[in-house]
Amino acid sequence: MTQTISSNMEDYLEAIIFLKEKKEIVRVKDIGKELGVKNPSVSEALGILSKKGLVKHKRYGNVELTKKGDKLAKTIARRHNTLVKFLKEVLKIDQKTASQDACRMEHSISKGTAKKLNNFINFIENSPYSGRPQWLKSFDNFEKTGKRLNCRIRKSKIKND
Amino acid sequence: MTQTISSNMEDYLEAIIFLKEKKEIVRVKDIGKELGVKNPSVSEALGILSKKGLVKHKRYGNVELTKKGDKLAKTIARRHNTLVKFLKEVLKIDQKTASQDACRMEHSISKGTAKKLNNFINFIENSPYSGRPQWLKSFDNFEKTGKRLNCRIRKSKIKND
DNA sequence: TATATATGTTAGGCTTACCTAACAATAATG
DNA sequence: CATTATTGTTAGGTAAGCCTAACATATATA
Numbered sequence: 001m002t003q004t005i006s007s008n009m010e011d012y013l014e015a016i017i018f019l020k021e022k023k024e025i026v027r028v029k030d031i032g033k034e035l036g037v038k039n040p041s042v043s044e045a046l047g048i049l050s051k052k053g054l055v056k057h058k059r060y061g062n063v064e065l066t067k068k069g070d071k072l073a074k075t076i077a078r079r080h081n082t083l084v085k086f087l088k089e090v091l092k093i094d095q096k097t098a099s100q101d102a103c104r105m106e107h108s109i110s111k112g113t114a115k116k117l118n119n120f121i122n123f124i125e126n127s128p129y130s131g132r133p134q135w136l137k138s139f140d141n142f143e144k145t146g147k148r149l150n151c152r153i154r155k156s157k158i159k160n161d
Numbered sequence: 162m163t164q165t166i167s168s169n170m171e172d173y174l175e176a177i178i179f180l181k182e183k184k185e186i187v188r189v190k191d192i193g194k195e196l197g198v199k200n201p202s203v204s205e206a207l208g209i210l211s212k213k214g215l216v217k218h219k220r221y222g223n224v225e226l227t228k229k230g231d232k233l234a235k236t237i238a239r240r241h242n243t244l245v246k247f248l249k250e251v252l253k254i255d256q257k258t259a260s261q262d263a264c265r266m267e268h269s270i271s272k273g274t275a276k277k278l279n280n281f282i283n284f285i286e287n288s289p290y291s292g293r294p295q296w297l298k299s300f301d302n303f304e305k306t307g308k309r310l311n312c313r314i315r316k317s318k319i320k321n322d
Numbered sequence: 323t324a325t326a327t328a329t330g331t332t333a334g335g336c337t338t339a340c341c342t343a344a345c346a347a348t349a350a351t352g
Numbered sequence: 353c354a355t356t357a358t359t360g361t362t363a364g365g366t367a368a369g370c371c372t373a374a375c376a377t378a379t380a381t382a
Contacts, residue, residue: 001282003351004352006368006369008368008369008370027197027329027330028329028330028331029328029329029330030352037369037370037371038370038371038372039329039330039331040330040331040332040370040371040372041369041370042330042331043331043372044332044368044369044370045369048368051172058375059330059331060330060331060376060377061380062229072235076208086220087274091274091277091278091281092181092277092280093274093277095271097271097273097274098274101270101271101274102269104268104270105269105270107265107269108262108266108268108269108270109256109262109263109265109266110262111249112254112258113252113254113258113259113262116252117249117252118254118255119303120251120252120300123300123303123304133296134296135295137295139284142280142283142284143277143280143284154285167338167339169338169339169340173348188359188360189359189360189361190358190359190360198339198340198341199340199341199342200359200360200361201340201341201342201360201362201363202339202341203341203360204360204361204362205338205339205340205361206339209338219365220357220361221347221348221360221361222344308372
């Protein structure tokens with residue numbers, strides 16, 4: 001019985017783990033601020049997440065993730081980061097838009113797709129020869145000018161196609 | 162005053178344009194079947210979309226898109242197709258998963274990102290020299306073996322980076 | 323320590339998007 | 353053309369996720 005949670009509940013988990021990282025103590029109002037919702041909404045969400053065994057929270061106390069909640073939160077955060085990387089590094093989308101888009105897309109991407117996308121990023125990041133691979137530089141140029149910037153070597157050497 | 166519609170309403174528009182393409186006449190039950198919802202839900206949605214001037218629908222009649230609705234539906238369908246292409250062509254995700262993921266992601270991707278992703282696909286599809294670009298073949302191999310398959314030409318010719 | 327301020331919870335309401343059941347109109351068929 | 357089957361609509365209900373207003377607790381300070 002693998003339990004599922006909604007996108008919105010995923011957002012709460014993600015906010016909690018994010019806040020935990022930089023503040024150690026996580027309070028209802030911090031979560032609300034992070035997500036742009038009011039305290040009663042946070043209280044309600046925490047009730048739901050508690051029932052599912054993802055969060056520990058006693059009345060008026062601070063918020064903790066259970067082991068299970070922590071694991072799930074990390075998965076979501078990882079997906080988020082993968083998407084941001086893709087959007088920024090490959091598509092050259094600005095930080096703000098990239099993270100906004102990632103925030104929404106992270107809930108709709110399947111496990112397998114997330115994995116493959118992550119591989120794709122790794123492939124790019126571990127590119128041999130300097131930083132950005134040649135083909136991506138060629139894409140940058142294609143974007144700017146609509147024209148392809150060919151690798152000079154290929155251009156001069158490959159004729160038969 | 163640019164009006165916005167919800168993800169779900171986007172799905173209805175998309176279903177309508179999809180059905181229109183292959184059946185000419187679109188009925189409430191077709192939409193319901195396509196989206197996996199019951200007729201009353203479709204009726205309700207059509208009411209909403211009609212009020213927004215995106216759909217024409219008289220009681221017990223068939224469903225049409227207005228000019229505005231058609232335009233919007235096409236935008237959504239385009240985003241969907243772009244995502245499917247990316248997932249299939251770049252990440253090599255199977256048809257079924259790709260279209261499922263795209264169905265969800267198409268609502269969360271921003272306009273600018275959709276455009277850039279589309280450029281990226283075009284860049285790949287219009288690759289000079291045979292079909293799949295070398296760097297993507299290299300990625301395929303990276304996925305399979307964890308190792309990078311270098312372009313032979315670069316390998317032998319390029320030394321200074 | 324009494325009180326004020328900040329934070330959290332509860333109660334009750336709203337919206338979206340779904341549902342079932344009951345009813346209405348259209349289409350198909352004896 | 354009358355009846356049945358199919359399709360569509362309306363009415364009314366549910367769940368998620370948000371809100372405000374009112375109340376409760378905790379914390380800080382006079």
